[in-house]
Structures are given as C-alpha cells and as structure tokens.
Amino acid sequence: MATYGLTSEEYNLLLAAQGGRCAICQETRRGNLAVDHCHRTEAIRGLLCARCNGQLLARGARDRPEVLRRAADYLESYPAWQVLGPRYTHDGKDEGE
Numbered sequence: 001m002a003t004y005g006l007t008s009e010e011y012n013l014l015l016a017a018q019g020g021r022c023a024i025c026q027e028t029r030r031g032n033l034a035v036d037h038c039h040r041t042e043a044i045r046g047l048l049c050a051r052c053n054g055q056l057l058a059r060g061a062r063d064r065p066e067v068l069r070r071a072a073d074y075l076e077s078y079p080a081w082q083v084l085g086p087r088y089t090h091d092g093k094d095e096g097e
C-alpha cells in the first residue's frame, strides 16, 4: 500500500478521519486508498481511491477545482436541456407517451 510521506500512524489517523473512505467518492475498499498529493507543491492532500486520484483529478480535471465545480453543475443541469428542452437519444417510443 502506498503511504508516501506518511507514517503508518499518520495514515491510520487520516483514514479514521475520512471514515475509512475515499475523500471524494466514498469508496471503502481500504486497499484501494492511496495517499494523494499535489504534484506541483508535493503537499499531501488526503486519501483517495485509484479512480479519483488517477482519473478524476489527474486526467479529468488536471487538479483544477473550477473544472470539477462545473462538472457537478453540468450533471445537475444539462446545457442541451436548457436550450432544446428535455430530450433523449432515442425517439421516445419506450417512454410510454
């Protein structure tokens, strides 16, 4: 398990403070939680699962919080629905209307 820059006591303290979960998606598989750090400042940020650490933050948002805020807004309010009205990819025959 990766515990870069933390003693095992510090890791366990942090893990307990996070309720044994990934700080973002709440994943609980303990073996999956790695120490996340800022690649620019090398500051230790917290414990994250591989998906949140490697894909969501690093690949997807590239550590930009404003991107993640916009992503949350996007999923809660589709731009296409704002402009075009609610619309699905199929023709609606399965919708029962």
Ligand SMILES: [Zn+2]
Residues within 6 Å of the ligand: 022, 023, 024, 025, 026, 027, 048, 049, 050, 051, 052, 053
């Ligand atoms: Zn996660």
